[in-house]
Amino acid sequence: QQPVQSPQAVILREGEDAVINCSSSKALYSVHWYRQKHGEAPVFLMILLKGGEQKGHEKISASFNEKKQQSSLYLTASQLSYSGTYFCGTDGGTSYGKLTFGQGTILTVHP
Amino acid sequence: DTAVSQTPKYLVTQMGNDKSIKCEQNLGHDTMYWYKQDSKKFLKIMFSYNNKELIINETVPNRFSPKSPDKAHLNLHINSLELGDSAVYFCASSRTITSYNSPLHFGNGTRLTVT
Numbered sequence: 001q002q003p004v005q006s007p008q009a010v011i012l013r014e015g016e017d018a019v020i021n022c023s024s025s026k027a028l029y030s031v032h033w034y035r036q037k038h039g040e041a042p043v044f045l046m047i048l049l050k051g052g053e054q055k056g057h058e059k060i061s062a063s064f065n066e067k068k069q070q071s072s073l074y075l076t077a078s079q080l081s082y083s084g085t086y087f088c089g090t091d092g093g094t095s096y097g098k099l100t101f102g103q104g105t106i107l108t109v110h111p
Numbered sequence: 112d113t114a115v116s117q118t119p120k121y122l123v124t125q126m127g128n129d130k131s132i133k134c135e136q137n138l139g140h141d142t143m144y145w146y147k148q149d150s151k152k153f154l155k156i157m158f159s160y161n162n163k164e165l166i167i168n169e170t171v172p173n174r175f176s177p178k179s180p181d182k183a184h185l186n187l188h189i190n191s192l193e194l195g196d197s198a199v200y201f202c203a204s205s206r207t208i209t210s211y212n213s214p215l216h217f218g219n220g221t222r223l224t225v226t
Contacts, residue, residue, distance in 0.1 A: 041217035
């Protein structure tokens with residue numbers, strides 16, 4: 001079952017903040033976040049495990065609420081380099097490597 | 112040093128032809144994957160191999176046949192290509208089969224166009 005991301009697209013000015021949500025109808029073991037720039041491969045950002053943990057990566061952080069089967073990606077003080085499509089990947093409650101990706105959220109940061 | 116490399120980068124071919132995409136990883140990972148990204152950017156898993164053994168085979172037409180000669184290589188052969196096969200195909204690898212501690216490392220993709 002594909003997780004659902006929201007919003008589908010976000011437009012920001014440099015320095016603004018954004019939140020991208022990822023919801024699953026299935027129990028989750030872990031959630032992955034990736035960023036893909038136009039014409040490039042997806043690049044790993046972080047993995048979150050069940051247990052409600054939060055993680056940070058530069059000014060990008062994420063949380064995982066296993067009860068709600070949701071994860072959120074927080075981008076603070078956005079930079080031009082943050083532009084791209086963000087994907088969450090969920091494992092559907094299994095620990096072996098079948099990741100199902102959401103439909104993606106297009107983030108555009110303007111000067 | 113490219114971690115996950117796939118060739119060719121672009122592939123333009125006619126319907127009915129057979130084509131192959133090759134992938135190699137030099138990360139020492141155990142698990143390799145093929146993902147398909149369609150025109151709407153939807154990334155869908157096709158196959159995964161762990162130490163040369165097929166682990167995941169999603170509902171992919173049997174015109175698609177993966178082959179893993181060793182754990183560093185995973186190739187994809189496609190027979191009788193159809194217009195709907197046009198997409199970007201990404202190879203990826205992960206340290207182990209377990210998703211909770213193994214991020215995916217993607218290759219740069221092969222853009223397949225079937226005319």
